[in-house]
Amino acid sequence: MNAPKLLEMRDVSVTFDGFRAINGLSLTLAAGEMRAIVGPNGAGKTTMMDIITGKTRPDSGSVRFHGQDLTRLDEPAIARMGIGRKFQKPTVFEALSVRENLLLSLSGLRGPFSVLMARLSGKEQARVDHLLDMTRLGDFADHQAGGMSHGQKQWLEIGMLLGQEPELLLVDEPVAGMTDAETMATADLLREINRTRSVVVVEHDMDFVRALDVGVTVLHEGSVLAEGALDTVSADPRVIEVYLGR
Amino acid sequence: MRSFVRFCLVAAFCVGAAFAAPRCARADVFAGLASGQFDTVAQAITELAVSGSPQAGAVLGALEQHQLFFTPDGGLFLRDGEAYIDARTGQPVATSPEGLAAVRLNNRVRKALAGARAGMDLFSADRAARLHAATTLYERHDPAALPVLQQALSAEKDAAIHKELALAHAATILAQPPADDQLAARIQAVAALRATGGLEARGILAGVGANESENAQVRKAAQEAVASINWRLRAWSIGQNAFYGLSYGSVLLLAATGLAITFGVMGVINMAHGELVMIGAYVTWLVQQGVRSAAPALEPVSLLLAIPVAFCVCGGLGVLIERGLIRFLYGRPLETLLATWGLSLIMQQAVRSVFGPTNIPVATPGWLTGSFALGGMDITLNRLAILVFAFLVLGTLMCVLRRTPLGLEMRAVTQNRRMAALMGIRTPRVDALAFGLGAGLAGLAGVAVSQIDNVSPNLGQTYIIDSFMVVVFGGVGNLWGTLAAAMTLGMGGKVLEPVIGAVSAKIAILVLVILYIQRNPRGMFPVRGRGVES
Amino acid sequence: MNRLFPSTSGAQGFAGVARMAVVVLVGAVVLAVASLLPESSPLHVSAFTVSLAGKYLSYAMLALAVDLVWGFAGILTLGHAAFFALGGYAMGMYLMREIGARGVYGNASLPDFMIFLSWTKLPWYWWGSGHFLWACLLVLAVPGVLAGVFGWLAFRSRVSGVYLSIMTQALTYALMLAFFQNGFGFGGNNGLTDFKDILGADLHSPVTRAVLLVITGVVLALALMLSRFVVAGRFGNLLVAVRDAESRTRFLGYRPEQVKLLIWVFSAMLAGVGGALYVTQVGIINPGEFAPANSIESVIWVAVGGRGTLSGAVLGAVLVNMGKTVFTAWLPEFWLYGLGLLFLVTTLFLPKGLWGCLNPPPVRRQKTSRPRFPARKEMRHECAKTSGNA
Structure with missing residues (x-):
């Protein structure tokens, strides 16, 4: 943990109508690190992502990205700072083609007037082609995204995430509903991405987490239960009790 | 003993009367009545009333x-x-007297007579x-009556x-x-009048307050009393407006609960809801x-009979609409809105064709x-x-929502439709019944509205926008929200009305609701949590 | 819900819109010329027909405006007639002042209704109403500013779906009540009417009417092409993205409220221009134009013509209004049945509208599969979502 801190959550709590979804959660991520977050249903994994990306405002605690407090910012501002998010349920713009989806995701123009006046540049064209290659969607570039398979949508969404060129990627259950082969390919893709960017992955699939071969944080009832390598963590009796043991 | 008191009273009244009109004092009150002069007659009437003469009642009569x-x-x-x-x-008398002339009355005499009769009636056995x-x-408030009083x-x-x-x-x-x-x-009297209030007391007190020859202390008390009465009258008029507001709010409540239920359960805004209210009013008329x-003997209770009939007719129509139209548009709330608008046009025109475009006279029972x-x-x-x-x-x-299986299912579907379906709740049936219930409530609103408003094919349009406001203001899935919103809007409008005028009040309320919704997009009682998508 | 919207990419082709623009232009010119032929000519059309055509084309502008926000941004507006009417009033104020001393009371600076209210000077908001250019500015600015304020408040606080529709309806209803009041300064019940001329040209002369019709045609054609420019490029894609998955665009760093606001204000201005063209040719603007029913009717024009297709909106507005003219002349009491049925039939059986049926979206390659029709359960889910957050 000598690398500079990229993301730091300190003592974060949030309550929904009396239910404590996140309870004094603290988590630190170094620049360039990839981290897997595991935990049973209701452990607060998705809510944690909601807090980082500005969808949910915490009741207390602080979230710092490059030392800047995120809790006062809204989603677009946080996204523009370089935090990208992939949802549990793949969310792409179904009425648009794959290419148009990727084009919209490209970092750069964000104001409505600049988008209105935008014309496709050669550079943007090249970036989209590169993303199509990387996500193996080149053959489907002009297909409507709504007609793609579940796995293809997952990949398209990851492609869009890369188009944003974020420093930190938050990936929520990327391999849910994928075949084993697709799962392993996704693990490779994430490791590839991790070379240049930091990644937080939420996942249930232990084979996938093992394949990623990264540090694991176990969440339980809204706070951190254990942290470390997968083998260490899965040997922890408390973890076995709340999660793996069941 | 009693006659002695009466005697003293007579004496006192005579003094009072003499004080009021000194030149007319005379011993024989009957001679006064026979004088043929209006003023003298009037004076004599007052004297006679308090004279204790056994003849007084008969003579004045x-x-x-x-x-x-x-x-x-x-x-x-x-x-x-x-x-x-x-x-x-x-x-x-044995023979008719010579030269008889009727004692004539003018306004002054009539007033004196009324006062005199009142003075005598004060001791009547009849409450x-x-x-x-x-x-x-x-x-x-004739000073001459003071001793009697x-x-x-x-x-x-x-x-x-x-x-x-x-x-x-x-x-x-x-x-x-x-x-x-x-x-x-006098000060005591001012206080008494101030306590009772009313326009009469205000008039007397204003006179006292304006009287130059009045004692300064009394004048001041009277002026304060007038101010206090004015304030009270204003308060009562606000209270009156609040009552109108409550009454309008209750109509809105009736109209909006049905809307709120269908909106909550199905996410559908029924633009034909106002027309269902209108049909409820027509059903009331038909039942009457x-x-x-x-059965003319039942006429006084025909309104009560209309309540279940209107509920069933409109509820049945609602189920028909849901089965025949809405269910084909699920998941498309905006299209549903348009389709039900089309339906409302057809319903309006149909009623106009059958019953004519003019108001129909719905009777209000005695x-x-x-x-x-x-x-x-x-x-x-x-x-x-x-x-x-x-x-x-x-x-x-x-009670229906809390205590019956249907209510439980409806609440379940409102909160999480997919989960409810997975739990084995037959959501199509719940939808149809919920829509029917909403429509039936519109029918009940129609019965109510028929008692205070004109019943014509345009009736629905009068209430529909306000009802929408209630639904968006109150939020979905909580009847308390609907209640609070209906009463707030009803009262707010009526209380503002005397201040800024009826139309401006309506505009102000609309603008306030629009602004409120900006701050609280989910109404007054929002549902919160991670499940709520933005 | 997105599946029920037509895809915009490619569906709104340049050729289709340009063709419609040309049709509008040619139609307006032909009618205008025909109206100037001598009455004996078999090709002569009456002044009534010309003003009717002008009315249809003005309504087509309104339909175009509604389509931009409903078809492309997914905002079902039930209050767009308000922007139309505001544009109409802005132009009407100028036309009122043009009457000058020819009014009943012969006052050179005050319109008749103000004299009737025994006002002695123009209210401040009538300032500049004597100048045509100022009127043109107001035609754009008043609807634009109102839409800007309303939209900014609504979109920023994420009011959407049915809620937003109801709010727009309340907006136009409130304006209607306000304009009905005499003290509001716009002629109350009667509105603004009895216009004499525009820029010195007699409004009742056939030439002025013909020119106005051509101008309307030109403006509508330009509006079509401008709208196409807005919705066809990357901004159009962004609109669709916001329409279908608003929160997703936020996580990409876009501010959907700004996107919506831009199209909303643009649309309101288009509607305002439509209203201004309307008032010059129809000769009257009154508070009835604000009636919520008018706004909803303009939505059905778009639905009939084909939501999400610019040409369809124009087509729908013209067709439905022609139908209305014919219907109300022959069977007045059946018009409401007809209109009601139109709502039902269009929403149930013609979700893509006439244009969508006539011009199915081009098939892309061989493997393109239109997304399957949503299973009932999914639809219910959408529905539940809507009820939870609408």
Whole structure:
């Protein structure tokens, strides 16, 4: 943990109508690190992502990205700072083609007037082609995204995430509903991405987490239960009790 | 003993009367009546009333009936059929006196007569007569009646009449010319009038307050009293408006609960809801017509009969609409909105074709007409009944939602449709019933509206926008929110109305709701949590 | 819900819109010329027909405006007639002042209704109403500013779906009530009417009417092409993205409220221009134009023509209004049945509208599969979502 801190959550709590979804959660991520977050249903994994990306405002605690407090910012501002998010349920713009989806995701123009006046540049064209290659969607570039398979949508969404060129990627259950082969390919893709960017992955699939071969944080009832390598963590009796043991 | 008191009273009244009109004092009151001069007659009437003469009642009664005659020599006779009775002795006279002339009445005489009768009625055995007499004396506040009032005040046992007498007494004291030795009594009188309030008291007190020759202390008290009464009158008028607001709010509540339920369960705004209200009103009329021709004896309760009929007719229509139209548009709330709008146009035109475009006369049963006073407010029975009815409906609805299996299923579908479906709830059935329930509630609103508003094919349009406002203001899935929103909008509109005018009040309310929704997009009682998508 | 919207990419082709623009232009010119032929000519059309055509084309502008926000941004507006009417009033104020001393009371500076209210000077908001250019500015600015304020408040606080529709309805209803008031300064019940001329040209002369019709045609054609420019490029894609998955665009760093606001204000201005063209040719603007029913009717024009297709909106507005003219002349009491049925039939059986049926979206390659029709359960889910958050 000598690398500079990229993301730091300190003592974060949030309550929904009396239910404590996140309870004094603290988590630190170094620049360039990839981290897997595991935990049973209701452990607060998705809510944690909601807090980082500005969808949910915490009741207390602080979230710092490059030392800047995120809790006062809204989603677009946080996204523009370089935090990208992939949802549990793949969310792409179904009425648009794959290419148009990727084009919209490209970092750069964000104001409505600049988008209105935008014309496709050669550079943007090249970036989209590169993303199509990387996500193996080149053959489907002009297909409507709504007609793609579940796995293809997952990949398209990851492609869009890369188009944003974020420093930190938050990936929520990327391999849910994928075949084993697709799962392993996704693990490779994430490791590839991790070379240049930091990644937080939420996942249930232990084979996938093992394949990623990264540090694991176990969440339980809204706070951190254990942290470390997968083998260490899965040997922890408390973890076995709340999660793996069941 | 009693006659002695009466005697003293007479003396006192005579002094009072002499004080009021010194030149007319005379020993023989009957001679005054026979004088032929209006002023003298009026004076004599007042004297006679308090004289204790056993003839007074009969004489004054005859005078009222134009049956009192006088002769040029001062004789006074009552005509009884063909016979004449001597007014002084009460004995019939054998032969008709010579030169009889009727004692004539003018306004002054009539007023004196009314006051005199009231003064005498104060001691009547009839409670209603005493009360009426006290009220008359309060309105007349003639200083001459003061001694009688004081006497009656000490004799009266009935609390309500006593109160009215005290008022009359206070008003009469203030009607006397100011005198320093009366200071305490006058201040007390001002306080009494101030306590009772009302336009009459304000008039008297304003007169006292403006009187230059009045003692400064009394004047000041009177002016303060006028201000206090003005304030109270304003407060009552606000109260009155609040009542109108509550009544309008209860109509909105009836109209909006149905909307809120369908919106909550199905996410559908039924633009034809107003037309269902309109149909409910027409059903009321039809039921009244039917009862009138089939069983006239039941006519007073035909309105009650209309309640279940309207609920069933509109509810049935609602189920039909849901099965025949809405269910093909699930997941497309905006299209549903357009389709139901189309439906509303057709329903409006259909009613216009069948019943004509003009208002139909829905009868208000006798037991709902009229009003009563609550303090300074006028509470009309039909509006009160609607208020009660709305709360009864809301209460019943809450029981249905909380205590019945259907209610449980509806709440489940409202909160999480997919989960409810997975739990084995047949959501299509719940949808149809929920829509039917909403429509039935619209029918009930129609029954209520028919009692306070014109019933025409355009009726639905009158209430629909306000009902929408209630639904968006109150939020979804919580009837308390609907209640609070309906009452807030109803009251807000009516309370603002006298201040800025009816139309401006409506505009102001719309703008306020629009602004409120910006701050609280989910209404007053929002559902929160991670499950709520933005 | 997105599946029920037509895809915009490619569906709104340049050729289709340009063709419609040309049709509008040619139609307006032909009618205008025909109206100037001598009455004996078999090709002559009456002044009534010309003003009717002008009315249809003005309504087509309104339909175009509604389509931009409903078809492309997914905002079902039930209050767009308000912007139309505001544009109409802005132009009407100028036309009122042009009457000058020819009014009943012969006052050179005050319109008749103000004299009737015994006002002695123009209220401040009538300032500049004597100048045509100022009127043109107001035609754009008043609807634009109102839409800007309303939209900014609504979109920023994420009011959407049915809620937003109801709010727009309340907006136009409130404006209607306000304009009905005499004290509001726009002629109350009667509105603004009895216009004499525009820029010195007699409004009742056939030439002026013909020119106005051509101008309307030109403006509508330009509006079509401008709208196409807005919705066809990357901004159009962004609109669709916001329409279908608003929160997703936020996580990409876009501010959907700004996107919506831009199209909303643009649309309101288009509607305002439509209203201004309307008032010059129809000769009257009154508070009835604000009636919520008018706004909803304009939505059905778009639905009939084809939501999400610019040409369809124009087509729908013209067709439905022609139908209305014919219907109300022959069977007045059946018009409401007809209109009601139109709502039902269009929403149930013609979700893509006439244009969508006539011009199915081009098939892309061989493997392109239109997304399957949503299973009932999914639809229910959408529905549940809507009820939870609408």
